Amino acid sequence: MAKLTITSSRWEELTTLLEDEQRLRSEYPKVAEYLDMAARLTGTGDDQVDAQFDLRFVHYMTGGSAVSPNPYWDIVEPLVNGHDGRHVVNGGREEGSARLAFAQMLLQATYAYAIPAPQTIEWIGDFCDGLPIVELGAGRGYWAAQLAHAGLTVDGYDSEPPDTAANASFPEVVGQADVWHPVADLAEFATRARPAEYVLFLCWPPGWGDAMSSDALMAFEEAGGERLVYIGEPRGGKTGNDAFFDALSARWRLESVDSHFVSWWTDADVAQGWVRA
Incomplete structure (x- = not known):
């Protein structure tokens, strides 16, 4: 220990x-x-x-x-x-x-659904290769804070920033930080200039048919985006929708997987780096 x-x-x-x-x-x-x-x-x-x-x-x-x-x-x-070849928090x-x-x-x-081990933060930095990061669905901005602490440039956005809106996944609680890094709303994200000269970061985008992940990926593609970090479960799991995984299969190539990623034993999430095919 x-x-x-x-x-x-x-x-x-x-x-x-x-x-x-x-x-x-x-x-x-x-x-x-x-x-x-x-x-x-x-x-x-x-x-x-x-x-x-x-x-x-x-x-x-x-x-x-x-x-x-x-x-x-x-x-x-x-x-x-x-x-089983994974790193899991199971005691x-x-x-x-x-x-x-x-x-x-x-x-x-x-904090966040996924666990930001220092090795994973380093892996993201290597994959981004100097490009800034935009995280959509940033929640409390906990991952964004870890990336920024490592010297990366990162902007976080969420449909319900926990410090300015009611967020069911990250409710306001006495004694806890609402956000760890600035998290703007999607209206502000919509004003970003194109092309998308940044890495899109999706960490546990909602699943169960929610279109957030596929909509974000489609907009990123239309803006000319070419690098994606995805942290979540495979198709059919708790994160992403079928259209998101269809798009990855059709137009993207898996370039890197973080072999040191740490997950809760109850989850099947992974950390992947994708590039446009």
């Missing part, structure tokens, strides 16, 4: 917070909710691993960007294991655990 280093002053802050249940529930309701549920749910079977995960969860969820530029990764990284158990599944739900709503 990756070592967690906490300063004495931070230990004192956490101790004071956890001893004041009313304050914890008021300032960090999702952390309080997790701690309430965690004790009732089956964990990994290793009490020490579970306790360390709980500590990481509390430390990074309450510390935000002040304690880490990528708290999502710092919380889950120790529970990453190899399984060392093929079936994961009920406690980890509950944490997954909270973490995805707090």
Whole structure:
């Protein structure tokens, strides 16, 4: 397990917070909710691993960007294991655990659906080869923040920017950042000049027949776009629609796949780099 280093002053802050249940529930309701549920749910079977995960969860969820530029990764990284040639967060158990599944739900709503491991951020930078990035469906802008922190130029857009609109996937919650990077609305995206001299980034575009992914790809093609980063599940999964995958098959070529991509054990998402055929 990756070592967690906490300063004495931070230990004192956490101790004071956890001893004041009313304050914890008021300032960090999702952390309080997790701690309430965690004790009732089956964990990994290793009490020490579970306790360390709980500590990481509390430390990074309450510390935000002040304690880490990528708290999502710092919380889950120790529970990453190899399984069937993939890197998955499962705590060392093929079936994961009920406690980890509950944490997954909270973490995805707090940060992003996909996990931005540092190796994946580096892979995206290599694939973009100096081009700026435009992320559509950026959510809280968590991935955009990680890319920007790595020195990449990235603009994020969403139909419902969480800091200015109600977003069911990323609701406003006390004690959590609404956005980690500026996220503009689609009306502002529509004013961007053509041609599309940037890499289009789609991270977990909605599935179940939603046309967002295919519409975004078609507009990108019409604007002359030539490079796409797609993070999501294969055809028939939770992300993208059939028209999106049809377009990829017909007019695009898969150039790169991130072999270090980390996924939740419950998901089948991958990180792919596509170029116009």
